[in-house]
Each structure stands twice: as structure tokens, then as C-alpha cells.
Amino acid sequence: MQTVAVVVQDGVEPFGLGSLVEVWGEPHHPDDGTPVFDFRVCAPRPGRVRGRAGFDLVVEHGLEATEDADLVCLSPKYAFLEHDEAVLDVARAAHARGAFVYAHCSGAFELAAAGLLDGRECTTHWRYTETMQRLYPRAQVRPDVLYVQDGNLITGAGSAAGIDASLHLMRQQFGARVAAATARRIVVPPHRDGGQAQFIARPVPDCDAETLGPLLTWITDNLAEDLGIEALARRNHMSPRTFARRFRDETGTTPHAWVTRQRVQAAEELLERTDHSVDWIAAEVGFGNAATLRHHFGRFRGVSPQQYRRSFTDRAS
Structure with missing residues (x-):
């Protein structure tokens, strides 16, 4: 283009x-x-x-x-x-x-x-x-x-x-x-989760001292960690139910969906910039194994990790 x-x-x-x-x-x-x-x-x-x-x-x-x-x-x-x-x-x-x-x-x-x-x-x-x-x-x-x-x-x-x-x-x-x-x-996010609905009916959340911003930053820097809702709730000193509600209020999506998208985006960059195996990348971004990475990558991007890497290799050649 x-x-x-x-x-x-x-x-x-x-x-x-x-x-x-x-x-x-x-x-x-x-x-x-x-x-x-x-x-x-x-x-x-x-x-x-x-x-x-x-x-x-x-x-x-x-x-x-x-x-x-x-x-x-x-x-x-x-x-x-x-x-x-x-x-x-x-x-x-x-x-x-x-x-x-x-x-x-x-x-x-x-x-x-x-x-x-x-x-x-x-x-x-x-x-x-x-x-x-x-x-x-x-x-x-x-x-x-x-x-x-x-x-x-x-x-x-x-x-x-x-x-x-x-x-x-x-x-x-x-x-x-x-x-x-x-x-x-x-000076905008590379990708916003959710859809139009979250910007229509809901006012901008009051992000005071309890904002999840620092936690979201920590998540993107630690994608290989346990990022289940229980672990994240403990880290933010909340019950899982309260944490899930707060997370949706501030991001417009669920913790699982948000984390999964960050892992897919991190996998994209590694597929573009490195020649590491899909198994290695899956572990590095927290998916654990290649099958799980392939499943989520295909759902979000419509192609397999190998196809994605090949498309950018072809464009660079």
C-alpha cells in the first residue's frame, strides 16, 4: 500500500x-x-x-x-x-x-x-x-x-x-x-477492546486512586504469568467478583478477553521480529502451548501464526 x-x-x-x-x-x-x-x-x-x-x-x-x-x-x-x-x-x-x-x-x-x-x-x-x-x-x-x-x-x-x-x-x-x-x-491505544455500546450508554468511569491502569501495565509486561481472574484479583486486593465488575467498568470487556488480546498482539510482534518457533512464542506470551496460541490467533486474526509470519516474510523479501 x-x-x-x-x-x-x-x-x-x-x-x-x-x-x-x-x-x-x-x-x-x-x-x-x-x-x-x-x-x-x-x-x-x-x-x-x-x-x-x-x-x-x-x-x-x-x-x-x-x-x-x-x-x-x-x-x-x-x-x-x-x-x-x-x-x-x-x-x-x-x-x-x-x-x-x-x-x-x-x-x-x-x-x-x-x-x-x-x-x-x-x-x-x-x-x-x-x-x-x-x-x-x-x-x-x-x-x-x-x-x-x-x-x-x-x-x-x-x-x-x-x-x-x-x-x-x-x-x-x-x-x-x-x-x-x-x-x-x-497518542492513542493501538487497539481498543469492545464496541460502540461501551461509548454510548456508559459515562467515562471515575478512575480515582483505585484505577486499574497500573495493573494493566503490569499485565502487558508479564504475559507469561498466571493472569487468571483469581490471581489478578488477589494482586489488586479485591474479591474475584468485585474485580471482574471493576475491570468491565473500566475497560468494557472481561479480564480473560483483555488478557487474551494482549497475548495475541504480543505474539504478532514476535512472529514478525523473530524466527523463534510457535511453541516458544506461545510460552513467552502466556498461552502455554502452540495449540492454544493457534486457536486464539485464528479467532482474532483469521489466519494461523505460520500464515501470519509467512505474509510478513514475503512482504519483506
């Missing part, structure tokens, strides 16, 4: 556009070790693109800038039920030639209007998932996730989920280490 084109239209939503620019278009520090992309912002009609946040954009490129892009992003706009047929054609053409097409937030309605989401899993901002399902009944709308990838189509939920979806694609194409470096530059 070398070329990224973002399509903006009148009424462009600035945070959605900004989240795409932050991951794919920001100039990088040479110490980051992350790829630099040919990044283009384009519009159906180059020139002034009217915004609704007190400023407009001046866009130099027309939609022809998408024709050779490896990733075409559809930035969200406020009037998301109005569609420009030229933009729909861009989405169809990019999909047909095998490029990645990523529609952030309300931009998913463009993919649906283009007929690309029929029979496919997708998501959009939680306020609009029912509207999407009603207007496009053949789309398989998932209201409870931050992003969905179905083949070369990616849809993201609202606002900050644009960063989550972009980091997912960055991790898939360039590996966990590059995604983590990108997240570190932006």
Missing part, C-alpha cells in the same frame, strides 16, 4: 477527515520507522468544498486522483443521505480493481448506495445504524462494533473509531509493530 486518496464533499465532517489525515497523511518523524504515503485529498469538483464547522476547504485534486490509489477513503459528511453518482462510481471502480475502500462513519451510506454492502457486514455511527438497516435491508449492519472489514471493504463507526479502523488496516498491511508506532505518534 503506497497511495491513499480521501474523497471529501460539501458538508465534510472535520473530525472524520482529520482522523484519516492523522493516520495516513501526517508527515512522520524519521525515528518512527513507519511508512510514508502518497496522500491525496480530492473532491468531485476541485476548488472550494464547503464545511459546516466555521471553515471551508480548498481541494486541488479531482476524483481522478483515486484511479491508482491502493486505499480510497470516503470521508463522512453531514448530508449523508444525498449522494453524488460520481463518488459512487469511484467506490465501485476501486472495489472492482481490488483496492481497499474505507468508508468512515456516515460515509458508509455511500458504499450502501453504490450497492457494495449487499450481503456484507458493515457498520456506521450508532445514531444511524437503524436508518441504514431500514434503507438498505440487504446490508448486514452491526451496530455494536467500532469497525468491520468484509473483504476489501472497511466501514467504521463514528468519530474516533476512524482511527481504530485505520490502525486495524495499518496492522494488517504492515504489522503490529508499525501500527503500535503509529498509535504512539497519535
Whole structure:
């Protein structure tokens, strides 16, 4: 992946556009070790693109800038039920030639209007998932996730989920280490657990002196230890039941799910950076044996550890 084109239209939503620019278009520090992309912002009609946040954009490129892009992003706009047929054609053409097409937030309605989401899993901002399902009944709308990838189509939920979806694609194409470096530059977690629901109904937890932050840091540094709920509860001086409740309140997921994901992510980096056996890596990250690692790796990443390692070996050769 070398070329990224973002399509903006009148009424462009600035945070959605900004989240795409932050991951794919920001100039990088040479110490980051992350790829630099040919990044283009384009519009159906180059020139002034009217915004609704007190400023407009001046866009130099027309939609022809998408024709050779490896990733075409559809930035969200406020009037998301109005569609420009030229933009729909861009989405169809990019999909047909095998490029990645990523529609952030309300931009998913463009993919649906283009007929690309029929029979496919997708998501959009939680306020609009029912509207999407009603207007496009053949789309398989998932209201409870931050992003969905179905083949070369990616849809993201609202606002900050644009960063989550972009980091997912960055991790898939360039590996966990590059995604983590990108997240570190932006000052966000490399991966957020859970889905949209945890950011809708529940207020931000009051993380006072009893916050689990130090414990989570300790877990990531000690993945080979006993990280069962009883052991973690003892370490935090709580009963297992109280600890489990507090953990879900502060992270949006269970201790087991959170620990398992950290172990999978650690295994990814070791598969990329070392030639150690899968058995050795399984022990190092706390899975104990290769069979357990293969099970969880396949569930989270959709491929075996060996396939994952081979894909990055092939890209480096």
C-alpha cells in the first residue's frame, strides 16, 4: 500500500477527515520507522468544498486522483443521505480493481448506495445504524462494533473509531509493530477492546486512586504469568467478583478477553521480529502451548501464526 486518496464533499465532517489525515497523511518523524504515503485529498469538483464547522476547504485534486490509489477513503459528511453518482462510481471502480475502500462513519451510506454492502457486514455511527438497516435491508449492519472489514471493504463507526479502523488496516498491511508506532505518534491505544455500546450508554468511569491502569501495565509486561481472574484479583486486593465488575467498568470487556488480546498482539510482534518457533512464542506470551496460541490467533486474526509470519516474510523479501 503506497497511495491513499480521501474523497471529501460539501458538508465534510472535520473530525472524520482529520482522523484519516492523522493516520495516513501526517508527515512522520524519521525515528518512527513507519511508512510514508502518497496522500491525496480530492473532491468531485476541485476548488472550494464547503464545511459546516466555521471553515471551508480548498481541494486541488479531482476524483481522478483515486484511479491508482491502493486505499480510497470516503470521508463522512453531514448530508449523508444525498449522494453524488460520481463518488459512487469511484467506490465501485476501486472495489472492482481490488483496492481497499474505507468508508468512515456516515460515509458508509455511500458504499450502501453504490450497492457494495449487499450481503456484507458493515457498520456506521450508532445514531444511524437503524436508518441504514431500514434503507438498505440487504446490508448486514452491526451496530455494536467500532469497525468491520468484509473483504476489501472497511466501514467504521463514528468519530474516533476512524482511527481504530485505520490502525486495524495499518496492522494488517504492515504489522503490529508499525501500527503500535503509529498509535504512539497519535497518542492513542493501538487497539481498543469492545464496541460502540461501551461509548454510548456508559459515562467515562471515575478512575480515582483505585484505577486499574497500573495493573494493566503490569499485565502487558508479564504475559507469561498466571493472569487468571483469581490471581489478578488477589494482586489488586479485591474479591474475584468485585474485580471482574471493576475491570468491565473500566475497560468494557472481561479480564480473560483483555488478557487474551494482549497475548495475541504480543505474539504478532514476535512472529514478525523473530524466527523463534510457535511453541516458544506461545510460552513467552502466556498461552502455554502452540495449540492454544493457534486457536486464539485464528479467532482474532483469521489466519494461523505460520500464515501470519509467512505474509510478513514475503512482504519483506
